[in-house]
Amino acid sequence: MAEEENTLGVPERPEQSAADEQLAIQVEEAMYDVVDPEIGINVVDLGLVYDIWIEDGSTAVIHMTLTSPACPLTDLLTSQTESLVMDLDGIEDYRINWVWSPPWGPQFITEDGRDQMRALGFSV
DSSP: OOOHHHOOOOOOOOOOHHHHHEEEEHHHHTTTTOEEEEEEEEEETTTOEEEEETEEETTTEEEEEOTTTOOHHHHHHHHHHHHHHHHHHTEEEEEEEOOOOOOOOOSSSOOOEEEEEEEEOOOO
């Protein structure tokens, strides 16, 4: 079933306690420091992070995509994520669920991300 979820999109969010919600917010904040090196913008503002939740009280589950399924930077983004997320108090493990549906497009970029891209000379 996990293979199927990776290709069909983000599964339904499980019930989250208040502590889980707060920890997921901390994970999301940490993900602002994970930068796509090809574009120079963080993965949250690029719209690559689709959802984050906590399982079993201490495992961060990050549902994200890439700008392209053939992106050569998967290992680098995974390494950055591991370094930042595993440093958070309360996180004992993490998992990235690579999601390909819906496919990423510029419509997912946040307004802050668009401002950053314009500052770098991109037309968005």
